[in-house]
Amino acid sequence: xxxxxxxxxxxxxxxxxxxxxxxIIGVSLRVSTLALICAVPPAVAMGFALATFTFPGRRVxxxxxxxxxALPTVVIGLIMYxxxxxxxxxGAWHWLFTQQAMILGQAVLAxxxxxxxxxxxxxxxxxxxxxxxxxxxxxxxQAMWTVLLEARFAVLVAITTGFGxxxxxxxxxxxxxxxxxxxxxxxTTAIALETSKGEFAQGIALGVVLVALALAVNFTMAFFQxxxxxx
Amino acid sequence: MNSIFSLQNLRKSHGERLLLxxxxxxxxxxxxxxxxxxxxxxxxxxxxxxxxxxxADNGNFQFDGQSVNNASERAALAPRxxxxxxxxxxxxxxxxxxxxxxxxxxxxxxxxxxxxxAAEMAWAGISHLRDxxxxxxxxxxxxxxxMARARVLKPExxxxxxxxxxxxxxxxxxxxxxxxxxxDANNCVVIATHDKELSxxxxxxxxxxxxxxxx
Numbered sequence: 176x177x178x179x180x181x182x183x184x185x186x187x188x189x190x191x192x193x194x195x196x197x198x199i200i201g202v203s204l205r206v207s208t209l210a211l212i213c214a215v216p217p218a219v220a221m222g223f224a225l226a227t228f229t230f231p232g233r234r235v236x237x238x239x240x241x242x243x244x245a246l247p248t249v250v251i252g253l254i255m256y257x258x259x260x261x262x263x264x265x266g267a268w269h270w271l272f273t274q275q276a277m278i279l280g281q282a283v284l285a286x287x288x289x290x291x292x293x294x295x296x297x298x299x300x301x302x303x304x305x306x307x308x309x310x311x312x313x314x315x316x317q318a319m320w321t322v323l324l325e326a327r328f329a330v331l332v333a334i335t336t337g338f339g340x341x342x343x344x345x346x347x348x349x350x351x352x353x354x355x356x357x358x359x360x361x362x363t364t365a366i367a368l369e370t371s372k373g374e375f376a377q378g379i380a381l382g383v384v385l386v387a388l389a390l391a392v393n394f395t396m397a398f399f400q401x402x403x404x405x406x
Numbered sequence: 407m408n409s410i411f412s413l414q415n416l417r418k419s420h421g422e423r424l425l426l427x428x429x430x431x432x433x434x435x436x437x438x439x440x441x442x443x444x445x446x447x448x449x450x451x452x453x454x455x456x457x458x459x460x461x462a463d464n465g466n467f468q469f470d471g472q473s474v475n476n477a478s479e480r481a482a483l484a485p486r487x488x489x490x491x492x493x494x495x496x497x498x499x500x501x502x503x504x505x506x507x508x509x510x511x512x513x514x515x516x517x518x519x520x521x522x523x524a525a526e527m528a529w530a531g532i533s534h535l536r537d538x539x540x541x542x543x544x545x546x547x548x549x550x551x552x553m554a555r556a557r558v559l560k561p562e563x564x565x566x567x568x569x570x571x572x573x574x575x576x577x578x579x580x581x582x583x584x585x586x587x588x589x590d591a592n593n594c595v596v597i598a599t600h601d602k603e604l605s606x607x608x609x610x611x612x613x614x615x616x617x618x619x620x621x
Binding site (some may be wrong): 305311 | 429454457458459464481484485487488490491494495497498507508511556559588596
């Protein structure tokens with residue numbers, strides 16, 4: 176089969192509503208969205224706390240976050256695998272090779288990006304924002320909330336970046352999800368499998384979807400960045 | 407008692423440098439004070455210390471007869487005491503929401519808030535800017551919003567840091583009008599300024615800050 180034929184078949188699969196293909200896309204979107212929903216509140220809270228408060232160990236936490244940013248997804252996958260395997264600390268949950276395991280793994284993956292970008296976003300808010308809030312009668316918590324609201328566009332950029340990262344990762348999903356058809360097979364693990372089998376049509380079709388999603392994510396990010404920059 | 411704010415033995419250093427060393431200062435209701443002095447003499451620092459946005463190294467402070475020695479106690483006086491920055495910061499939301507910010511914090515219902523905000527916008531001549539975000543405002547318009555945002559809260563002591571810097575004549579007049587309005591309502595305004603016209607204002611008490619002391 177030539178590349179042209181494979182591409183033609185890929186679009187036929189996509190436009191024909193191939194159930195297996197759309198199931199894979201559904202798994203990807205569901206897992207990545209839920210992972211983000213789990214990771215956003217604690218990560219944004221941590222990024223905000225690191226940007227706002229000085230406390231012993233703060234510097235260590237910032238360095239740790241920055242290190243986690245550079246950690247390969249497969250290493251995070253390995254750590255999660257060891258934690259979730261039968262003899263692991265979380266073995267009793269019986270989550271290995273389930274969507275829950277993928278969600279947990281991707282949430283761990285997204286956490287440092289979200290926290291580090293929130294930290295940077297909050298630090299870049301003008302110092303006068305908190306002062307203005309306080310002088311207009313805001314208490315400590317209300318002033319902090321106002322500062323977070325002022326950083327909202329940059330925090331949305333962080334969330335969009337995090338979504339892009341978890342959607343396109345393969346290492347963690349493969350290791351803790353197991354690439355089980357109809358259950359834990361997502362776009363990236365399916366592309367790897369189909370390509371290794373020489374089934375390029377489905378791989379190309381999923382690749383097209385992934386690129387389209389990446390484009391959508393980046394356009395969304397550019398929109399939020401634009402909103403934040405035109406102040 | 408006519409005194410709204412007083413301080414004694416205020417000391418503030420930046421590193422080794424003693425920035426402020428003020429023995430005593432008293433501000434009365436219904437008065438306007440002009441804080442004059444070269445750049446870097448500590449005018450902004452003095453206003454921020456009064457507003458509780460910066461802590462002093464030492465000093466006793468009273469507001470309306472009540473002791474407010476800690477910066478947090480002075481900050482808690484807001485919005486009875488309001489500090490307005492030299493380059494006012496507007497929140498990234500509409501003009502109307504900026505003006506209504508303090509009212510919302512005080513739990514004033516939306517209907518009443520909308521009416522108060524509309525009246526302030528009319529006073530400041532910015533009713534047409536109601537839904538405009540701050541990035542689309544000129545420097546003068548931003549200052550008008552900041553003034554309206556402070557005025558709507560009816561502060562008893564208003565601290566203005568270079569309020570006329572880079573303003574056109576109309577916006578400058580509004581600042582002068584706000585000061586007169588505050589004085590007529592028996593409130594107090596303290597203005598740190600370089601503005602020659604403003605520093606020649608009649609009926610204002612001139613305080614010159616030099617070598618950390620108020621002359």
